[in-house]
Amino acid sequence: MKKNTRNTKAKAEILKFINSSTRAVSHLDIQKSLGEFCDRVTIYRVLERLTEEKSIHRIVNVDGVINYASCSSCAAHHTHNHVHFSCINCKELSCLENNEITLTLPEGYQFKEAFLTVSGVCKECVDRSLV
Amino acid sequence: MKKNTRNTKAKAEILKFINSSTRAVSHLDIQKSLGEFCDRVTIYRVLERLTEEKSIHRIVNVDGVINYASCSSCAAHHTHNHVHFSCINCKELSCLENNEITLTLPEGYQFKEAFLTVSGVCKECVDRSLV
DNA sequence: ACAATATCGCAACAATGTTGCATTAAATGA
DNA sequence: TCATTTAATGCAACATTGTTGCGATATTGT
The missing domain is CATH 3.30.1490.190 (Ferric-uptake regulator, C-terminal dimerisarion domain)
Incomplete structure (x- = not known):
């Protein structure tokens, strides 16, 4: 029973932001960029999904902050x-x-x-x- | 005007714990180990001081958790x-x-x-x- | 279009880290 | 040893970051 993933506006927007960025971005970066576009929690969940789908990858910064990139x-x-x-x-x-x-x-x-x-x-x- | 650091009970106890540990430990590890010995905030401040004094060093683990070791x-x-x-x-x-x-x-x-x-x-x- | 359900928004919570301030206790010199 | 200085502590309050439950919404396959 495979779980289908959907292409939502939030997902598209977040992926677009990550792809267009020259550096790895944190959850906070995305939140600031998107503004009121979607909820804070949604960003967490989309990032989780995108990581699972291997559309992006996680990089832990030297200060412990988790960043995402499609580098x-x-x-x-x-x-x-x-x-x-x-x-x-x-x-x-x-x-x-x-x-x-x-x-x-x-x-x-x-x-x-x-x-x-x-x-x-x-x-x-x-x-x-x-x- | 150099700032003198003092050897307090909290500092001694925390350093002892880190030194006696075979692995790098997190703030939470220390807190669990020391129990009511000292305040949570004190642990943060002692860790900061010990790091500045280079008695211990910080290692960000692969999950983003900051660990301390005297490796x-x-x-x-x-x-x-x-x-x-x-x-x-x-x-x-x-x-x-x-x-x-x-x-x-x-x-x-x-x-x-x-x-x-x-x-x-x-x-x-x-x-x-x-x- | 319709049904199934993945995803969202919101609220509430949990975990982790920070700051201000009054009090305590190391370190130093008399 | 004792008084003085001030680094360090405890506490409360706050800030940030991440998680969870659930009813509402929107995407997708048929």
């Missing part, structure tokens, strides 16, 4: 172990290219997922602080 | 970019040896810190589930 560059090497960059100033979360990593686990360990994030200051914020 | 093996190579391993079963958080990583940031970016965590199942849990 096409991520998708391209989703099975690989690539690194995310998190700006401590503007909170931008992006994918770092050219950082494919080979991880070696000790004998007997089972690998599930890699969470690789570097924190720092992105170019935009560096430039802005120098002005 | 001695971490301390040894704290300046390097080494990888943590987080067991999804027993929650054990340990350091992975032989995984020194070279990270390359885009031009103009400033590096601050690397958060590298691999989730999976540790040997102990793998063995146990096979029995």
Whole structure:
């Protein structure tokens, strides 16, 4: 008995926002963007659904905040172990290219997922602080 | 005008708990362990202080929960970019040896810190589930 | 169009983290 | 040792973030 998912306005709008964003966005980002478009709870539920459908993916930021992205560059090497960059100033979360990593686990360990994030200051914020 | 920190009972007790734990612990773990020993708020403030003093360090777990550890093996190579391993079963958080990583940031970016965590199942849990 | 039911909005709740302020207790020097 | 200074605590109140139940609504297959 498979549960069918429906394409609702909320889902479409949220996915559009995530797809059009250059960085991973949090629940709060979405809420601010959508305004009164839909309820706070709906956003939680849509995000859950979209994640299950694998239309987006979850990234835990270095401050513990969960972000969502449909990061096409991520998708391209989703099975690989690539690194995310998190700006401590503007909170931008992006994918770092050219950082494919080979991880070696000790004998007997089972690998599930890699969470690789570097924190720092992105170019935009560096430039802005120098002005 | 440097601010002096004091060694209080709460701080001592919390640090003792973290040091004696084999895994990284959350605020909730500490609260459960200490019971009525001190206030919830005090734990938050002590953790903040201990982190500033670098007596412990913060690790964001793969589920977004912030954990604290005094991981001695971490301390040894704290300046390097080494990888943590987080067991999804027993929650054990340990350091992975032989995984020194070279990270390359885009031009103009400033590096601050690397958060590298691999989730999976540790040997102990793998063995146990096979029995 | 109609029925089935996935999804929504709302309210209420739970968990987690923060702030202000009066009180307590470390650390220091007399 | 004792008084003084002020860091740290406890408490209350608040803020933020995430969850759950349920009646109402809207999407989808027929």
